[in-house]
Amino acid sequence: MAVDQPTVLVIEDELAQREVLSYNLEAEGFRVIKAADGDEALLQVEEQAPDVIVLDWMLPGVSGIEVCRRIKMRPELRRIPVIMLSARSEEVDRVRGLETGADDYVVKPYSVIELMARVRTQLRRARPSTVGERLEFDDIVLDSETHRVTRGGQDLKLGPTEFRLLSTFMEKPGRVWSREQLLDRVWGRDIYVDTRTVDVHIGRLRKALCKHGGDDPLRTVRGAGYALG
Template sequence: MCAKVLVVEDEEALSQLLAYNLRKEGFDVAISEDGDEALIALDEEKPDLVLLDWMLPNQSGIEICRQMRARAETRELPVIMLTARGEEDDRIRGLDVGADDYVTKPFSMSELVARVKAVLRRASPTLAGNVATFRDITLDRETCRVHRGNREVRLGPTEFRLLDVLMQRPGRVFSREQLLDRVWGKDVYVEIRTVDVHVGRLRKSLNSRGEADPIRTVRSSGYALDETYLTN
């Protein structure tokens, strides 16, 4: 699972605890300490889900959620509100501005992770489930196996993660920098050319029997799964 979660929480101890537990479950996590920083992060790279604290400096979580729902780019982005407010009126208010779920502090991390997976499952099943499919390609995250039609495709761990990222957003063009961050990690130094090498290996394995190439190269931009390609 490589879904990206943006944690918007000004209490550092809690944000680090959330990040630790989400990363342990396989999520990619970014942290913003206030609403203004969160809006900038959303402009730079849209996550798959936002954990949004109600009480934030500068702008409240309610206001941030309202702004997200007013933008076409983030209108459908899943949001889970985190708050110490437990009154029914407050919960209704949070849901009325567009939050998908509402978790009252204090909460258990196991419950929070379960809520994240449930919301992702509704919003984007390929991110939350163990099996992802694209045309005749099936990727099983639990067994780390890939099939193309009836044929098992042998992939190394890096090529497996690369295909997983591409299959999460068919048609979306991922830049080489984005693929480096998602596949190798932000704290690992890898030359940009390495992405091209591993995409070449992935193509060779996927198309070893002359199948149509599902990976599209976008000049000067990056790579995407081609939604228009035809299976043989």
């Protein structure tokens, strides 16, 4: 698995549909995790913190609408884009899905090519660094295309790991990331790294960010992890 590979959670109870979606998403370069029902979906969202969620309305047990509602009620999860899939094409159903918190609504049967485009659109919003966008937080500027970071107009020299860490924090300022989530996002799930390694690289990132003065923008949340701002 590529490090920092964007993750899509596919929540679909029909096996054939789930596999078609997964195949096409993986071909687009996404890491795919899957869930076949609402309860499993909520557990995966909690543990995996995906970048985008593709969610079927009709699920056994907890419905897709309820899954979406519960995700959007959680401050730490509500920024994850949700694309809802449904055979319901009436305007009232679209409105209900969007009012529940879905970021997009796609009617079945759908074009796989169009759905992939919609996923990429939501990813640009959720993880702008993956498409080369410039990120800013206070006086820190990160240009993911040129791999350049400045603070107060002065260049900062960051190693690859510190750069990926800072990208993760700057995409979602204020969000608290656990060490396990940072390991998943920055190092990759297929690579074994001790959680203490995160602390080492956070220390290096802090040193680089404060090299030319200024307050430490990284916040340690005891028992939870780290956050920017």
